Amino acid sequence: MSLIIALDLMGGDNAPEIVVDGAALARKRFPEVSFLLFGDEAKVRPHLARHPEIAAMPLVHTADFVAGDAKPSLALRQGRQSSMRLAINAVKDGSAAAAVSAGNTGALMAMAKFVLKTLPGIDRPAIAGPMPTKQNTAVVLDLGANVDCNVEHLVQFAVMGHVFARIVTGVAEPKIGLLNIGTEDLKGNEVIRGAAATLRASPLGRDFYGFVEGTDVTNGAVDVVVTDGFTGNVALKIAEGTASMYSSFLRQAFRSGWRAKIGYLLAKPALDGLRTRLDPRRYNGAMLLGLNGVVVKSHGGTDAVGFGHAIGAAVELVRASANERIIEEMTSVAGRDAGAPAAVAG
Incomplete structure (x- = not known):
């Protein structure tokens, strides 16, 4: 069964090269996975040329990206068309099962929480x-x-x-x-x-x-x-x-x-x-545990092998129905209705 993962091609110290190369490595491990790509086409295409199977996948062009030192609040306001935000939006609208980014941690969390909201009780x-x-x-x-x-x-x-x-x-x-x-x-x-x-x-x-x-x-x-x-x-x-x-x-x-x-x-x-x-x-x-959607944060300084493992983590979380199981287990562990708005704490 095909599984689509949204990738922020512009996030991380060595993007987009390590993201594209990592996607190619991940696909060797998970051939059923395809990607929805978000990034600056002019910067991305030279790297995609080395991986025809990835180059054939949908690429949504955006020249906007979140800088590594950007303040989360500013990124949230001004980065609506950034590669990071568009990848998260893809999870929200169902175009992708998960999003993976090696970009700014604070901005990723702020955007993901704003777009996807949190699981009940979190x-x-x-x-x-x-x-x-x-x-x-x-x-x-x-x-x-x-x-x-x-x-x-x-x-x-x-x-x-x-x-x-x-x-x-x-x-x-x-x-x-x-x-x-x-x-x-x-x-x-x-x-x-x-x-x-x-x-x-x-x-x-x-x-x-x-x-x-x-x-x-x-x-x-x-x-x-x-x-x-x-x-x-x-x-x-x-x-x-x-x-x-x-x-x-x-x-x-x-x-x-x-x-x-x-x-x-x-x-x-x-x-x-x-x-x-x-x-x-x-x-x-x-x-990013507790979100109403699967978002995986890769280390910003990783290489292609590391980013490939981050994609693998996203695939495994989706396959395991992680969020659904968290909601079920929270109800059992906390001994309360997981749909209630109050905190889970005992």
Whole structure:
């Protein structure tokens, strides 16, 4: 069955090249997927020429795009004809099943929330994405959409993350942790302590692990890590930077002499496996969770392989009927009518 994904060709540090190349890679994995393309035709056509199968797909020309440093409020007002906005509009009007963009995170969230609205019971959507750990793949949210959060927001993130983890990782009863500066009950500010108290008293209490620190996350203590968008984004960037740093250290070490080079040849199969497991491109593609439509945010600095994985994430979310299952599970988990306008928090 054909599946149409809307692509913002102009979003990201290396657009439109990596978007077009990523689409070609994704189509090899998902040959049933086709794309609805939005971007500046003059800038896009030279890259499409290398991929005839993508070039044959519909391209909606727009010279307007959202700059990486644009303020979300300004982008929302002035970017109505931008490639990002048109891709989101395609989800709203049913022309596409999902939209994928590597563009400005704040603008993408503002536009998507304005156009698609939120699921019942959700005040603020959150960016949710996978993170590798020693034991599992944890779902982390929020990764940058909401800098300031209150108790209600964090509890809603926990509910959505709990459901999302069941869909994405297949864990039947995901353990939820609140990212904090310590595991003791008195640690953290009033918001995080209030969220912990609310979660313990809610139907999610059985799966609430408690507070977690950074080492708990990497050790795989929980399946869902809940935090505000400021902290989550900083943690994500530090994790990516640390992985890159150790990769650089390893390369330097194995180039330090002929014995080291021989050691590298012997260790290469294991190192290749480690590199694959920790490759951030494999985990690229975070869902704007809580929207009434599927929108996936790709890392702005990714390459074609990473963008292809973001498209794959969108395909899998649509196939899994993610939003429909979130609504169903929220009703069960929160023990209330998901159609009510009040917040989901217990």
